Amino acid sequence: MTAVANSWRFKKPSVLPGFGLTLGFALFYLSVIVLIPLAALLLRPWELGVDGVFAAVTAPRVVAALQLSFGAALIASLINAVFGLIVAWMLVRYEFPGKRIIDALVDLPFALPTAVAGIALTTLYAPNGWIGQYLEPLGIKVAYTPLGVVFALTFIGLPFVVRSVQPVLADLEKEFEEAAASLGATRAQTFRRVIFPAVLPSWLTGVALAFARAVGEYGSVIFIAGNLPMVSEIAPLLIIIKLEQYDYAGAAAVGSAMLAISFLLLLAINMLQAWARAR
Amino acid sequence: MTKPTRKFRYPTKDSAPVRIALTLAGVAYIALFLLTPLIAVFAEALRNGAAAFLAAITEKDALAAMWLTLTVAAIAVPLNTIFGLAAAWSVAKFDFWGKSVLITLIDLPFSVSPVISGLVYVLLFGAQGYLGPWLDELGIKVIFTVTGLVLATVFVTFPFVARELIPLMQEQGVAEEEAALSLGASGWQMFWRVTLPNVRWGLLYGILLCNARAMGEFGAVSVVSGHIRGLTNTMPLHVEILYNEYNFAAAFAVASILALLALVTLVLKSALEWRYGDEIAATHRH
Amino acid sequence: MALKIERITKRFGTVSAVREVSLTVEKGEFMALLGPSGSGKTTLLRVVGGLELPEEGTLSFDGRDLTHVPARERRAGFVFQHYALFRHMTVAQNIAFGLDVRPISKRLARRDVNERVEALLNRMQLEGLGKRYPSQLSGGQRQRVALARALAIEPLMLLLDEPFGALDAKVRKDLRQWLRALHDETKLTTIMVTHDQEEALALADRVAVMNNGQIEQVGPPSELIDKPASAFVREFLGTDGEGI
Numbered sequence: 001m002t003a004v005a006n007s008w009r010f011k012k013p014s015v016l017p018g019f020g021l022t023l024g025f026a027l028f029y030l031s032v033i034v035l036i037p038l039a040a041l042l043l044r045p046w047e048l049g050v051d052g053v054f055a056a057v058t059a060p061r062v063v064a065a066l067q068l069s070f071g072a073a074l075i076a077s078l079i080n081a082v083f084g085l086i087v088a089w090m091l092v093r094y095e096f097p098g099k100r101i102i103d104a105l106v107d108l109p110f111a112l113p114t115a116v117a118g119i120a121l122t123t124l125y126a127p128n129g130w131i132g133q134y135l136e137p138l139g140i141k142v143a144y145t146p147l148g149v150v151f152a153l154t155f156i157g158l159p160f161v162v163r164s165v166q167p168v169l170a171d172l173e174k175e176f177e178e179a180a181a182s183l184g185a186t187r188a189q190t191f192r193r194v195i196f197p198a199v200l201p202s203w204l205t206g207v208a209l210a211f212a213r214a215v216g217e218y219g220s221v222i223f224i225a226g227n228l229p230m231v232s233e234i235a236p237l238l239i240i241i242k243l244e245q246y247d248y249a250g251a252a253a254v255g256s257a258m259l260a261i262s263f264l265l266l267l268a269i270n271m272l273q274a275w276a277r278a279r
Numbered sequence: 280m281t282k283p284t285r286k287f288r289y290p291t292k293d294s295a296p297v298r299i300a301l302t303l304a305g306v307a308y309i310a311l312f313l314l315t316p317l318i319a320v321f322a323e324a325l326r327n328g329a330a331a332f333l334a335a336i337t338e339k340d341a342l343a344a345m346w347l348t349l350t351v352a353a354i355a356v357p358l359n360t361i362f363g364l365a366a367a368w369s370v371a372k373f374d375f376w377g378k379s380v381l382i383t384l385i386d387l388p389f390s391v392s393p394v395i396s397g398l399v400y401v402l403l404f405g406a407q408g409y410l411g412p413w414l415d416e417l418g419i420k421v422i423f424t425v426t427g428l429v430l431a432t433v434f435v436t437f438p439f440v441a442r443e444l445i446p447l448m449q450e451q452g453v454a455e456e457e458a459a460l461s462l463g464a465s466g467w468q469m470f471w472r473v474t475l476p477n478v479r480w481g482l483l484y485g486i487l488l489c490n491a492r493a494m495g496e497f498g499a500v501s502v503v504s505g506h507i508r509g510l511t512n513t514m515p516l517h518v519e520i521l522y523n524e525y526n527f528a529a530a531f532a533v534a535s536i537l538a539l540l541a542l543v544t545l546v547l548k549s550a551l552e553w554r555y556g557d558e559i560a561a562t563h564r565h
Numbered sequence: 566m567a568l569k570i571e572r573i574t575k576r577f578g579t580v581s582a583v584r585e586v587s588l589t590v591e592k593g594e595f596m597a598l599l600g601p602s603g604s605g606k607t608t609l610l611r612v613v614g615g616l617e618l619p620e621e622g623t624l625s626f627d628g629r630d631l632t633h634v635p636a637r638e639r640r641a642g643f644v645f646q647h648y649a650l651f652r653h654m655t656v657a658q659n660i661a662f663g664l665d666v667r668p669i670s671k672r673l674a675r676r677d678v679n680e681r682v683e684a685l686l687n688r689m690q691l692e693g694l695g696k697r698y699p700s701q702l703s704g705g706q707r708q709r710v711a712l713a714r715a716l717a718i719e720p721l722m723l724l725l726d727e728p729f730g731a732l733d734a735k736v737r738k739d740l741r742q743w744l745r746a747l748h749d750e751t752k753l754t755t756i757m758v759t760h761d762q763e764e765a766l767a768l769a770d771r772v773a774v775m776n777n778g779q780i781e782q783v784g785p786p787s788e789l790i791d792k793p794a795s796a797f798v799r800e801f802l803g804t805d806g807e808g809i
Contacts, residue, residue: 011375016456017466023369029362030384033434037399038387040409044402083308090305094298102306104549108313110488111541111548113495114393115515116534119522120316123323123531130319155312174291175649178616181290181636182643183663183718187297190290193666197653209389216392218498219515223522236394240502243398248407255395262390287618287633 041259044252056253061229062238065254068146069235070261073214076153081207084161085199091162092169106162109155114219121152122223144226149234152220157210164206168199201276208269215262317538324535327528335532343509344517344533350425351500351513352493355432359489360482363440368474371448372456385441388434397431397502423505428513431499436492443485447478447559480555484548491544495537567591568613568722568754573622575608582608584778585622590722592627593752595745597765600775601801606758607646607726609775613756614724615639626721642715642753646726648707650699656710657682657695663718685713690743705736712747722754729764741768762802766790774798 011019045053056062090096091103109117125132125142132143142148172195180190196203218236226232235258242251288294293301325332335341366385370378388396404421405411414421421427455477459469475482497515504511508520514537521530552559568590575583583605590596598606611617613624615636624631631639651659658665660682664673673681686695689709699707708728715723728744729737745768748755759765765772766786773783774797782794793799 009376011373014373014453015460016372016453017460018470019369019373019375022365023373023375026362026366026369026381029365029437030381033430033437034384034387037403037434040402041395041399083305086301087305087308090302093293094302096302100549102309104545105309105313107545107548108317108541111491111495111544112317113497113515113534113537113541115497115518116320116495116537116541117316118497119518119530119534120319120323123527124315124319131315151312155316158312173649175645175647176651177291178636179643179645179649179651179714180662180666182614182616182639182641183666183714184637184640185662185666186637187293189666193662194651212390216390216395216498218392218394218501223519236392236498239394239398243401243405243502246407248402248405251398252402255392255398258392258395266390286635287615288635289618290616290636 041252041255045249045256048249048253052249053253056250057257061233062235062254062257064230065233065235065238066257066261068149068233069215069258070265072146072149072153072234073157073211073217075150076157076214077207077211079150079154080157080161080210081203084158084206084210085165085203088162088165088169092166106159109157109159114156114217115223117155117220118152118223121148121155121220125151125224143224144232146225146232148224148226149221149232152224153214153217156217156220157214160210160213161203161206164202164209165199168202169195172198201273204269204273204276208266208273211269212262212266216258320531320535320538323527323531326531331528332532332535335529336536338529340509340512341514341517341529341533344512344514345536347425347428347511348494348513348515351428351432352490354429355436355493356486356490358433359437360440360486362437363444363485363489364482366441367444367448367478368470370445371451372453382445385438385445388436388438393435393496393498394502396434397499399434400427400430400503422503423507423511425511427503428500428511431503432493432496435496435499436489439489439492440482440485443481443488443559444478447481448474451477478558480551480558484551484559487544487547487551491541494540567594567627568756569623569625570609570613571623571625573609573612573619573624575605575612575617575619581778583612583619586775586778586780587622588773588780588783590754590756592754595748595755595757595768595770597769597772598756598758598775599760599762599765599772599801601760603777604775605778606760606775610724610726610756610758613722614641614643616643640718640721642718642720642723644708644711644715644723644725644728646728646730648699648711650707650710650714652699655696655698656691656702657686659699659710660685660713660717662714681717685717688747689713704732705740708732708740716751720753722756723748723751725755725757727758727760729759729761737764744768766802774801776801 045056048056087106091099091106122129122143124130125135125148127133127136127141127143129143135142140147142151176194176198177190180194185193216236218234221234222237225234225237227234227237235254239251239254242248242254366381369375370381401422402408403410404414404427406415406422408422411422421430455473456469459473464472494513495515496513497519500513501516501519504513504516506512506516506520508517512520514533518530518534518537521527521533570586570588570590572585572587573583574581574585586605586609588596598609600606608617612619615631615634619632622632651662654662657679661678664678664681667673682695686692689712691706691709691713694702694706699710702710708731712728729740732740741764757765757768766789769786771783771785772789774781774789776797782789782798789798789802793802
C-alpha cells in the first residue's frame with residue numbers, strides 16, 4: 001500500500017452509507033431548479049451585445065427603479081435595525097402582559113402571503129384609509145408614493161433583526177453586566193461598551209437579511225407603490241413589464257443587475273460581520 | 280429594617296423610565312406595522328357582512344384558486360422535503376470538498392427577488408425562452424400552466440426544509456447512525472429507525488414553513504402564470520385580480536382565508552418551538 | 566473602620582440562601598468564606614458586592630451604610646468565578662474599563678490611565694500582554710487580568726468568588742502564594758469565597774465556615790483547627806490538628 005499522507009480526497013472516509021445517492025440527487029435537483037435557470041438569466045442579456053446591456057441597465061427608467069428598490073430597502077432596513085433591536089431587548093429582558101403573543105406575532109411577515117400584506121397596507125394608508133385619513137390633512141401621503149414602499153418593506157423585514165438578535169441576547173451571561181457595573185459603569189455605558197458589541201455580529205446579520213429580502217420584494221409593495229415610471233416604480237415591476245413586452249433580454253438585464261448589486265452589497269456586509277466577529 | 284436611603288438597583292436591570300419607554304416604543308412599532316394590517320384584512324373582509332363574505336369565498340373562480348393553491352403546494356412541498364432530507368444527509372454527516380459552496384447555493388432563493396425566481400423559468404421555457412420553442416413542438420407547455428407554477432414555487436421554497444435539517448443533523452452527529460450500523464442495520468433501516476425519528480420535529484417545522492411560503496407565494500407565480508381566471512390563478516393571484524377590479528370586499532375575503540392560514544401556521548410554529556425547542560435547529564440558529 | 570455585615574438574610578423564592586448572617590471584617594483583613602456548595606457563601610459575597618439585595622439586614626463599610634447602594638457606586642472590586650473578561654476588548658482595555666467609564670469630571674487623562682494599566686500589567690506579571698485578547702491567554706493569565714481589572718479602580722475592598730476554581734492544582738498553588746503577597750502589599754480588605762479548606766487555611770487571616778446559609782464559626786485558621794465549634798467544622802476542615 002502506498003502512503004496516503006498527502007493525497008487529496010474529495011470526501012473524508014466514513015462508514016455511513018448513502019453519500020453518493022443523496023449528494024447526487026441534491027446536486028441534480030439544484031442544477032435543474034436553480035443553476036440552469038440562473039445561467040439562463042445571466043446569459044440572456046448578452047444577446048443585446050455589451051453595448052446593449054449597458055444601455056439597458058443604465059436607461060433612466062431602470063436606474064430610477066433600481067434606486068427606489070435599493071433605497072427604500074435601505075431605509076426600511078435602518079428602521080428595522082433600530083426598532084428590531086428594541087423589540088428583541090424588550091422580549092428578552094422585560095415581562096409584560098401579552099409578551100408571548102407579540103413574540104409569536106413577530107413572525108407574521110414570514111407566514112403571511114405578500115399579496116395579503118400588500119392589499120392590507122394599501123387599504124390602511126390610502127387617503128381614505130384607517131391611518132391614511134389622519135395623515136392626509138398633515139400633508140403626508142403614504143399610499144402610492146415611495147414612502148408607502150418604505151412602509152411595506154419595513155413590514156417585510158421586521159422579523160429578521162428581531163430573530164437574529166434575540167437568541168444572542170438571551171444567551172448573554174449576566175456576569176458581564178455585573179462586572180461592568182461593579183467597575184462603575186452606568187446602564188448606558190454597559191450597553192454601549194459590553195452588551196451591544198456582543199450582539200453586533202448577529203445584529204448586522206439581521207439587518208443584512210432584512211435588506212436582502214426588501215430589495216427583491218414584490219407582492220407587498222406592488223399595491224401600495226404608485227407604479228409611476230421614474231417615481232414610484234420598483235425594479236421587479238419593471239422586469240414584469242419588460243417581459244410582457246417580450247423584451248426578454250431587457251428583463252434579464254435588469255434582473256442580472258439586481259443580482260449583481262445585491263451580491264456586492266451582501267459581500268460588503270459579510271466582510272463587516274467578519275470584522276465584527278473577529279473583534 | 281433600615282429605611283432605604285437610596286434606591287438599590289440590580290446591575291442587570293434597567294431603570295423604570297427606560298423600561299417603560301422601550302416597551303412602549305417596541306409595542307407601538309409592532310402594533311403599527313404588524314397588528315393594524317392584520318386586523319385590517321379581517322375587518323375589510325367582513326365589511327359588507329357575512330353573507331357577502333361567504334359568497335366571495337365560495338364563488339367558482341375563488342374555489343378554483345383554492346384548489347390550485349392546494350395542488351401546487353401538494354406537489355412542491357413533498358419534492359422539497361425529499362431534497363431537504365437528501366441535502367441535509369450529505370452535508371451534515373459527511374465531510375467533503377465544496378460543502379460550503381453547496382450550503383451557500385441552498386440559501387440562494389433567499390437573496391433572489393421572487394420576480395426573478397419566476398423570470399428565470401420564463402427565460403428557459405417561455406415562448407422566447409431557450410427551451411420554449413423546442414418544448415412547444417413536443418406539445419409541452421410550461422409557462423402559463425400548472426407546471427410552471429409548481430416550478431416557480433419549488434424554486435422559492437426549497438431551502439426551508441434543508442436549512443432546518445442541516446444544523447439539526449450536524450448537531451446530532453453520526454454516533455447513533457454508526458451504532459446502528461455496527462448492530463447490523465442496513466442503510467435504510469438506519470435511516471428510518473434512527474435518523475428520521477431524531478429529526479422529526481425539525482422536519483415538521485421545516486415542512487410547515489415550506490408550506491406556508493408555497494401557498495402564499497405571489498411574485499414568482501405571478502410571472503409564470505397566465506393570470507387566467509379559474510385555470511392558472513392561485514389564491515394570492517386571485518386576490519390581486521379582485522383587488523384590481525375594485526372588488527375590495529371579495530379580495531379581502533379571499534385574503535382573509537390566507538391570513539387565517541398564516542395565523543394557524545404561526546400557532547403551530549410556536550407550539551413546535553415551545554414544546555420541542557431542543558429538537559428544532561431554528562431555535563438555536565443565528 | 567471595618568466592613569460590618571449585620572443580620573443579613575437573602576431569600577430566593579422560598580429558599581433562604583443566607584440566614585441572619587453577621588460578620589465583621591476588619592480593615593485590611595483577608596477573610597475567607599469557606600463552605601460546601603449551597604452554603605450561601607457566594608450569595609453573601611454577592612450581597613456585599615451589591616449584586617444581590619438582601620431582604621433583611623444591613624451592610625456598612627467604614628461607618629458608611631452600603632445596604633442600598635447600587636453596585637456601580639460601591640467601589641467593591643469583584644472578581645467573578647469565570648472572570649467575565651470582556652472578550653471583544655484587549656487585556657489593556659479590560660483593565661482600563663473601570664477608569665474609562667468614570668463620569669467625565671472624575672476621569673483621568675489618557676496618559677494616566679495608560680500608566681496605571683502598565684503598572685498593573687507589570688505587577689500582575691502580565692508584561693507585554695496588553696494587546697492580547699482574553700481568548701489568547703491561559704487560565705492563570707485570565708485570572709490575573711480579572712484581578713488587575715478590579716484593582717484598577719482602586720477599590721475599597723476586594724471580593725473574590727472562587728478565584729482559583731477553574732485552574733489546575735499546580736497553577737493554583739503558585740497563584741495562592743502570589744495572591745497572599747499581593748494582599749500584604751495592598752493591604753486591601755479582602756473576602757475570598759472558596760470550598761477548598763486547604764486554600765482558606767493557607768491564605769486567610771480569618772476563616773468563616775458556612776453551612777446552610779449560616780456561619781458556623783469564625784476565627785483564625787489555628788483556632789478553627791484546634792477548637793472546632795461544631796462537628797461540621799471539624800469534619801469539613803478534615804485536618805487532625807496538625808497545622809498547616
